Amino acid sequence: MPPELLRDVLMRIEKSESTWPPRKNVVACAGVCRNWREIMKEIVKTREVSGKLTFPISLKQPGPRDSLLQCYIKRNRSNQTYYLYLSLDQALNEDGKFLLAARKLRRPTCTDYVISLNPDDMSKGSSTYIGKLRSNFLGTKFTAFDAQPPSAGSRVMKSRSTRLVNFKQVSPKVPAGNYPAVHISYELNVLGSSRGPRRMQCVLDAIPASSIEPGGVAPTQTEFVSSTLDTFPSFSFFRSKSTRVENLESGRPMSAPKDGMLVLKNKSPRWHEQLQCWCLNFHGRVTVASVKNFQLVASPEQGVAGTEHENVILQFGKVGKDVFTMDYQYPISAFQSFAICLSSFDTRIACE
């Protein structure tokens, strides 16, 4: 069949299977042969601006620009695992497309959450390993690590035009490692006599602060680069490297982010005099009061309008005993959002 006709057929499929579970047909087509794969990946790339989740790499790409992508997290206490799903409908029922799983591993001086594409294979050596979240001993500072460097296989997408600017990929193989992606810190909010809600700050290493300005762009990973565990002498080289970076970060005070990086802070709730509680408007997506609930907005220090950004970039909150909603949008990815939300489970600051 002539290539333009094959392309026509594959485009029809991509267009009609725009939601999950039918979208798995798009993935199936990309697995038929190299020719089909190239065509389908190219079709999906050109529609990337819609923020649709298609291939696993979508989980590492910024969410949609003008709306929050609705997801939810289920906690399984028996196996210390958290499962992230994409919501398939508006109702808060648990019918979703599985995205990522995280398993909690408690260590002597810290806690790790290993994040994987396959809930049945949570090992760091596996090809399904995406990254991890590591907390300090007190549960006040966290670092999310990406299994691949943020610049690997990434390119910058122009927000308005359809012309894509491509970075030439330098080398297809990079060492499997842990590359810092997000730094999260929690602080007690000492507001007079009443104990206010805790303060959260997230610094996103790979996302420039300019990404949220009009016409801004965020780097987008376009493929998983294969890792070469065997060509590097020992895995521990990277482990120690990441520890070193961690030590540098943990010494940093909360109000001094790195230049140019996107900083998110939690939106200050309002004190509701009649209800005698702190309130945030979650627009129905959070139904159970919990100190874990939060909304993250761009930090006002980042040179935009003096008042706090109203645009909620990540929202997380409880809807059931072990069910939480997670809504996120551009410029952060599902992976980064999941890691930030996991930190909220772990921190023990201001927990009743």
Place this chain on the structure above:
Amino acid sequence: MSSSPPPSSAAASPSCPKKMIALRSSDGETFEIEEAAALQSKTLENMIDEDCAGTPIPLPNVTGKILAKVVEFCSKHAEPGVDDESLRAWDAEFVNVEQATVFDYILAANFLEIPTLLNLTCNVVADMIRGKTPDEIRKFFNIKSIFSPEEEEEVRRENHWAFE
């Protein structure tokens, strides 16, 4: 010198004979098609406009077997007074054929630039693909997949995740 009458419309008067266009298939068969039906094909429309529609138009890319069906399709779609539902049902029957024949239709529709037929047949092929795993798709279309071990692994991981 023959002047080409305007394309026959639904209100063509019976006294005015409809212009017929002659087509010749790759295997030498000749078919006649009403001009209105022929205009469904952009390729034929261009030829008619350029007034080269005198002698049988040779179509080396289409066999007699397929050309006969294409003429049938175009004639049906040029028929006045057919309601949408009937036409859809007729179309469904038209493509209720072997996979190989559907592909022949696609190639003919592509060559002759018949948007309606191309749309119909591409949708049929898309339907054949939907719901199948990569392996099933390969078997159905007799495609050999030549992935490198890394690509193979990535495909496996993607599909495991997608079908989770």
